[in-house]
Amino acid sequence: MSEAAARKPRPRNAAATKALLLEAATAEFAEYGFAGARIDRIAERAGANKRLLYVYFGDKNQLFDAVVQEQTEAVLEAAPMDEGDLRAFAIARFDYMLANPDARRLAAWRAFEQTKPSDAERGAFRARIEAVEKAQRAGRIRTDIPAADLFAFVLRMTESWLSAPPALLAAGGGDPLSAKRIQQHRAALEAAVRSLVEQP
CATH class of the missing domain: 1.10.10.60 (Homeodomain-like)
Structure with a gap:
């Protein structure tokens, strides 16, 4: 050359x-x-x-929308809602949010600053709720709680430890994000979701 x-x-x-x-x-x-x-x-x-x-x-708004869309697609891929399995979804989403702290922070800013949902977000949540409704009709999960509410409860449970107040995290003693503590929380999360979604 x-x-x-x-x-x-x-x-x-x-x-x-x-x-x-x-x-x-x-x-x-x-x-x-x-x-x-x-x-x-x-x-x-x-x-x-x-x-x-x-x-x-x-512009900046469109760039933010592109970031939100990419994050929405990443979570959909990482935590699918196969057969309305809320237990598997909860564990997969917890693991994804744990491994991607930027996704956690972005979601917090998103809820605080930009309250109007994007088409991608609306579509993603609608698909999740429909999967829960389908599982309810099939008798796999409880039907006495509306699908949207049931999904909302589980969604927040997946973030309960990662978004807990620092004082609560410190109250347990030790490193709240140590491998041992994360394993304990993952098991607790799975048990809590199973208890919530099972037919009463």
């Missing part, structure tokens, strides 16, 4: 740049929320030109 050819800029990979910007935006929104996030910092995190962010995503 000639020296001139070596100095020539390589064509930008649009898909790779978009992925880097989305990853950087996820970290930025998770750390600062929507209001506190800055486009300049996102571009700097991604090592990309700020102009490309507007080219690929439009």
Whole structure:
């Protein structure tokens, strides 16, 4: 290769740049929320030109929507609702949120700052509720609690330990996120969900 050819800029990979910007935006929104996030910092995190962010995503609102959609799809994939199995869903979602602290922080900011659900979120929750309804009709889980309420209870249970107040986490003694404590909580979560969803 000639020296001139070596100095020539390589064509930008649009898909790779978009992925880097989305990853950087996820970290930025998770750390600062929507209001506190800055486009300049996102571009700097991604090592990309700020102009490309507007080219690929439009504006800050659309970028946030893209991050939310990606997170929604990631949770759907990590914690499916096969046959309305709320127990398996709860364990899978707990494990995903434990392994992805940015997802936890983003969900908290999302609930606090952006109350209008996206189409992707509405569709995801509707599909979950329909799976619970189907399991209820099949007699696999209790029917005296509406499907949406039952799912909401289980959803919050999956975050009960990870979002507990620091004083509560400290009250148990030791490291609340140690492998042993997480194993204990996972077993407790499974037992609690099973007890909740079983037919009375």
